[in-house]
Amino acid sequence: MTPPPGAIDAALSALPGPAPRVPPIPRYLEQAYWWAYVHPRAVHTFEREWLVNAILFGNYSRLRDAALAELGQSIRGRTLQIACVYGDLTPRLCRRLAPDARLDVIDVLPIQLANLARKLPPDPRVTLAHGDSTSLACADAAYDQVLLFFLLHEQPAHVRRATLAEAIRVAKPGGRIVMVDYHRPARWHPLRPLVAAVFRKLEPYATDLWDAEIETFLPARVGSAPAAKQTYYGGLYQKLVLIR
Numbered sequence: 001m002t003p004p005p006g007a008i009d010a011a012l013s014a015l016p017g018p019a020p021r022v023p024p025i026p027r028y029l030e031q032a033y034w035w036a037y038v039h040p041r042a043v044h045t046f047e048r049e050w051l052v053n054a055i056l057f058g059n060y061s062r063l064r065d066a067a068l069a070e071l072g073q074s075i076r077g078r079t080l081q082i083a084c085v086y087g088d089l090t091p092r093l094c095r096r097l098a099p100d101a102r103l104d105v106i107d108v109l110p111i112q113l114a115n116l117a118r119k120l121p122p123d124p125r126v127t128l129a130h131g132d133s134t135s136l137a138c139a140d141a142a143y144d145q146v147l148l149f150f151l152l153h154e155q156p157a158h159v160r161r162a163t164l165a166e167a168i169r170v171a172k173p174g175g176r177i178v179m180v181d182y183h184r185p186a187r188w189h190p191l192r193p194l195v196a197a198v199f200r201k202l203e204p205y206a207t208d209l210w211d212a213e214i215e216t217f218l219p220a221r222v223g224s225a226p227a228a229k230q231t232y233y234g235g236l237y238q239k240l241v242l243i244r
Ligand SMILES: C[S@@+](CC[C@H](N)C(=O)[O-])C[C@H]1O[C@@H](n2cnc3c(N)ncnc32)[C@H](O)[C@@H]1O
Pocket: 026, 029, 037, 052, 082, 083, 084, 085, 086, 087, 106, 107, 108, 109, 112, 131, 132, 133, 134, 149, 150, 151, 154
């Protein structure tokens, strides 16, 4: 059952056996993204669909729907969403879950998990868990699909590599890793200078995704099946789907 706000850590600490390791807040989150996710007022400020949509220049619903379409109209099997997101992506994902499907959402910030819990109706198919994308407490090959929505651009390269390695590890052979994120826009893109300036000021690792394809951050052993890539809005955004 989707836990009520605040119950996630309480539930974790009530588990029998040794206390689960509580992941510390990663340095990059505290240093670069405290204002967006960590600060107690961050949720209050950013959990507004019009604001998320404005930050994405009106592309929020298009990108959200592209991710959902990739997962399926009726989502079967086990899905892992790595990191919460503002907006209604996860509530919509839940509405598509087949009766026997499961969704696990993992985030490193309890405040973000509590916010997501408030957005979801109680649902025994959905679990929210406190964890770090670089060391998932999940068995190998456990998930039919793994979703990463605008997480990778926020992570330094070595963290991004570890996140992708974990996403691949926990996906079943033949399972899909669906990523939606920034991408290098076309040279003529009128917003390119503005976005570059915002990245310089607020999103220090985001231009990595302008300088290199996401595949270059994948572990070396991956790469037999070419990933399917689609770009949006003059190339500013991308959806990349990798088959494990
Ligand atoms: C998915 S990203 C960005 C999403 C997008 N900007 C939006 O609309 O919300 C934001 C989330 O990633 C989470 N996050 C960042 N680094 C993480 C990590 N190493 N492990 C798990 N979650 C992480 C943050 O706590 C936050 O909830």
